[in-house]
Amino acid sequence: MSRKLNLQQDAVLKSLNDPVRRRLFEFISQSTQPVGRDAASKAAGISRTLAAYHLDRLATAGLLAVTFARPEGKNGPGAGRTAKLYTPAQAEVSVSLPARNYRLLGSLLAHAASVDTSGVVLQALHQAARGEGQMLGQGSGGLVPLLDELGYEPEVDEHGEISMGNCPFHLVAQHQTELVCSMNYELVSGAVEGCQMDCSRVELSPRPGRCCVVVHPQ
Template sequence: MAANVSRSIKAIAALEDGLRARMYGYIRAARRPVTRDEAAAFAGISRKLAAFHLDKLVGVGLLRAGYEQLGGVRRVGRRPKVYRCTDLHVRVEIPVRSHDLLTAVLLDAVLDAREEECSRDAALRAARAHGARLAVRCAGAADPLGAAEKVLADHGFEPYRPEPGCLRLHNCPFRPLTERAPELVCGLNHALLTGFGDATGVRAVFGPHAGECCVELRSQASLA
């Protein structure tokens, strides 16, 4: 997660230059590969300066470059360097929000709902299943709580250890939805972390603390 945020920040910083942002917008609107000459003509600058800005956008992942013949006509000589947009999605949120994760849970609940289930039960079951899938990275870990700390950090929970055997979550990645429907969203979060904990050998328990996630993880030894 931290790597994604860093990449998004670099992409946004690259677009702070107005000329560069206009060139990027031009290539997005073109919906096709654009040559350096075309970008330079659009921006009213030299080909060399256009190449500088375009390569900056490649460097932060907003564009990708390649050499290809355009227009279906074979010409003698080297194929021109062209640029096209990548599928990089830029979003920076501090603290991190993981609404995509919650959306995936609810989508699975709708698609996999059983006839005898109410919508809430289907959502809770889907959340536990998602939690178990998140735990794949923790499989076989000698320190399950330490492995859980790394995975949950990647999903924006900002875990920390106030004491041995306990992992608290400083950030709730599902705000502000928790403020609109706290019982539902907190219940889904608990189910998600319960599925995660069951698969890693740690226990997810309600442990509300002001300004933090309402769930904390505990090692089996700390519960004995």
């Protein structure tokens, strides 16, 4: 049976199959600031020219967004050309063969839960999320590695507080924010319990550009 890819899927597959582009993409995804070509080439261990080529291919595939800015501290005449900077693209890109539409399924289920005035569906969702978190926590090598595997991109500060750099359910959360945030809370709380971290406290603390859940040390 013939399997057809659209042009965007084809570009994504080719980009992520290349080990150099994968290293560049991972480096930029983990950076808290826009990345220039010099920093990217150093991180990947390749020349600046080659890095520029691969970065632009990643941008064309929709995996990176491009901005322009002058070097820090340089303004006015003689400051030089603006630098090309790269950040992770805000839009999600996914590829599956054959095509699957789990995003639509998630949106439909979230909508069904949100319009259920009895609260039964929402309660069942919370119970399922907490139970799944507990099960995953019991079989994990620790809370932070588990949260990273789930796509939360956890960050631990000097006080031991864990914040989440990413919401794995971002697209659904844009339309069903309260429902997804409450589900995140239950899932992470269950993971904390499963990892037997009784000294930790989970809180809903929405912040711009981050997931709504924070894990505090007691």
